[in-house]
Amino acid sequence: MTIVNRKPAIVTASYAIEPCSGTSGNTGKNPDCCAYCHRRKETEWCDLGARELEILSSSKHSRIYEAGELLYQQGDDCNGVFCIRDGIVGDRRVDADGNSVLVRLNYGATTLGYQEFLTKTEYRNTAEILQDSFVCFIHRSVISQLLSSDSALGERFLRRSIRDTQKLEDNYVVAMNASIRSRLLHVLLVLYERNGKIDTADRHVLEIPIARADLASLVGTGPETISRTIRKLQQDRLVEFDGRTAFIRNLDAVYNEIVALN
Secondary structure, rough: OOOOOOOOOOOOOOOOOOOOOOOOOOOOOOOOHHHHHHHHHOOOOOOOHHHHHHHHHHOEEEEEEEEOEEOOOOOOOOOEEEEEEEEEEEEEOOOOOOOEEEEEEOOOOOEEEEEHHHHHHOOOOOEEEEEEEEEEEEEEHHHHHHHHOOHHHHHHHHHHHHHHHHHHHHHHHHHOOOOHHHHHHHHHHHHHHHHHHHEEEEEEOEEEOHHHHHHHHOOOOOOOOOOHHHHHHHHOOOOEOOEEEEEEEEEHHHHHHHHHHO
């Protein structure tokens, strides 16, 4: 599969960012101010001081991106980082033959591009919006300023990089030892934990935000194999599929099968 060659989305604010202090007659908490962002405590920006938060809020560029837009493309110069407040953004890697592989799903409270910023390299992947997303862009000059005034921010990004590396190693071990069926069930459980719900029939429902070929990439197999595995799961009445919607009647049965298969 070859990635669609879209022009990267322009990261400019689609509206004026109000000051955090609630000036000009605005005494309420501005939700677009970093100090009041409901995701901030889950991010590396969690412990910034009031002055640093004011710098961040007044310097960032925020907008809502639609599915299919790109934040940046593989090989672009790293001009800063992108902080996802809400939505889903996929990391894609394109090989020398032009084949695109979805390597990661990123949700709210995730900062993209920080490793490239810290190592002063180009973006390693293409960041594609998979579900309408609210994203903030922070220019590299602002990050440098914040790092100069708050050394702990750099330490938090370093710890995040270590955790990401450990997770990558864990995923590699799973890919080498777990069956395709087990890996698919694991991905479905992760998606359910992110945005699942229970319907009126007491089924656990999850929306799969990606095409079947991308689902196969996440699992580490081909589209034909993932299709056969999905059919087998349906035959075994473990998971039902209707387009991009999956239904799980018994979560414990899925957990138990993953453990048994591993």
